[in-house]
Amino acid sequence: MIKLLGRNIGRFLILILIQVFILNNIQLSGYINPYFYILFILLLPFETPHWSLPIIGFLLGISVDLFTHTPGIHASASVLIAFLRPFILKGISPRDGYEPGSFPRIYYYGFEWFLKYTVIMVTIHHFFLFYVEVFRFIDFFTTFLRALVSSVFSIILIVLSQYFIFRR
Secondary structure: OHHHHHHHHHHHHHHHHHHHHOHHHOOEOOOEOOOOOOHHHHOOOOOOOHHHHHHHHHHHHHHHHHHHOOOOHHHHHHHHHHHHHHHHHHHOOOOOOOOOOOOOOHHHHHHHHHHHHHHHHHHHHHHHHHHHHHOOOOOHHHHHHHHHHHHHHHHHHHHHHHHHOOOO
16 A cells, blocks of 8 residues: 555656656647646546545646646646546446456556547546636637647557556
């Protein structure tokens, strides 16, 4: 338990640093803004208490907000997906349910399951984040395109991380 907590704290810090110092500096044509930090919420153990997920989402999002000078935008989007996570996991659960001691990763549940899980979570996060950031519907289609392209790029990064970083 202590080892798992230490690993999650380390992952939390590393993902925030990668987001802030590397990925926030990538903006191709103003359309691609990868948000890799949400991988932390995606990879939390299944046994994580539901009541703690929004708190964890808030701490993750507000940490990114502090570095990027965005007043609560990342915090609100992270809280949203953290809150929805149990419902999404229940909706896409395998027939026999989730194995005790397993984690939401390609290694345990396969590429198709992980891709479905990632697409749902990342898409919700990105569309909410981009529309709250713009906060008007005058640029609806531009914002839609930005959210869609950024979602695809973030999904690719997250899936690749399963093969290169989080193999097990």
